[in-house]
Amino acid sequence: MNILEKIIADKRKEVALKKAIIPIVQLEQSVLFERNGKSLAEALQNSESGIIAEHKRRSPSKSTINQNTNVAQVAKGYENAGVCGMSVLTDIKYFGGSLEDLVLARSVVDFPLLRKEFIIDEYQVLEAKAYGADVILLIAAVLNKTEIKELSELAKRLGMDVLLEVHNQEELEKSIMPSLDMLGVNNRNLKTFEVSLETSKQLSAQIPDDFVKVSESGISTIEAIKDLRQYGYQGFLIGENFMKTENPGNSAAEFIKELTK
Numbered sequence: 245m246n247i248l249e250k251i252i253a254d255k256r257k258e259v260a261l262k263k264a265i266i267p268i269v270q271l272e273q274s275v276l277f278e279r280n281g282k283s284l285a286e287a288l289q290n291s292e293s294g295i296i297a298e299h300k301r302r303s304p305s306k307s308t309i310n311q312n313t314n315v316a317q318v319a320k321g322y323e324n325a326g327v328c329g330m331s332v333l334t335d336i337k338y339f340g341g342s343l344e345d346l347v348l349a350r351s352v353v354d355f356p357l358l359r360k361e362f363i364i365d366e367y368q369v370l371e372a373k374a375y376g377a378d379v380i381l382l383i384a385a386v387l388n389k390t391e392i393k394e395l396s397e398l399a400k401r402l403g404m405d406v407l408l409e410v411h412n413q414e415e416l417e418k419s420i421m422p423s424l425d426m427l428g429v430n431n432r433n434l435k436t437f438e439v440s441l442e443t444s445k446q447l448s449a450q451i452p453d454d455f456v457k458v459s460e461s462g463i464s465t466i467e468a469i470k471d472l473r474q475y476g477y478q479g480f481l482i483g484e485n486f487m488k489t490e491n492p493g494n495s496a497a498e499f500i501k502e503l504t505k
């Protein structure tokens with residue numbers, strides 16, 4: 245079993261347990277369920293930087309990135325830095341995140357928040373809305389076409405944006421559908437952890453112009469972003485490069501200042 249298969253197997257158990265503990269009707273009673281979401285796709289299209297900054301304590305490829313974070317402080321720091329949106333990892337076992345992180349970020353900022361999660365069930369889409377997300381991530385490597393359609397259409401009905409993530413041409417071909425807002429190319433192979441920005445460059449021409457293109461993972465320089473822009477990318481998801489520093493908000497601010505000068 246590769247790491248992605250292991251994560252998904254654990255996720256199925258986690259979701260089954262959560263469904264038994266917190267019924268859907270309770271999620272729908274959350275005050276945040278009534279909140280009008282902010283569009284990340286629109287924010288990226290109107291942005292000079294295109295930065296989506298991530299809150300990430302650890303990952304399967306890096307056992308420790310930053311264990312001492314205060315998610316609310318990081319969210320405020322990212323807001324002051326002028327990011328377009330923030331990605332909040334909510335997986336506990338592999339990334340040290342939680343839905344509480346999402347709601348804490350929501351309590352201090354009003355810009356688009358992406359629930360970064362391995363979504364395999366409609367229950368998690370409802371959870372994303374109930375805990376304050378504006379955007380969900382769907383990963384083509386772990387979903388079939390029908391699942392992508394059903395999960396993305398539910399997110400759209402709830403007023404959320406959908407970022408669909410692919411890593412190769414086959415995943416891209418099965419995924420293109422009108423209920424998606426952004427097409428993300430993950431430069432990290434989630435089975436081997438190998439990272440190459442060439443993945444974004446190679447797949448860019450096959451992504452229809454109707455979708456905002458986002459390049460994800462392994463981005464750490466201004467030059468990389470300038471290069472990826474030549475391939476039509478308007479969004480750049482950055483995690484470790486900011487989170488490995490003592491003050492992720494300040495790091496994002498310095499990066500964006502340099503990028504937009």
Ligand SMILES: O=C(O)c1ccccc1NCC(=O)[C@H](O)[C@H](O)COP(=O)(O)O
Binds near residue numbers: 298306430432481485
């Ligand atoms: O980051 C990992 O090790 C990882 C492993 C398995 C599945 C997903 C994983 N990461 C999720 C992400 O896509 C990244 O957190 C995100 O794109 C930011 O990447 P980076 O800037 O390289 O931290």
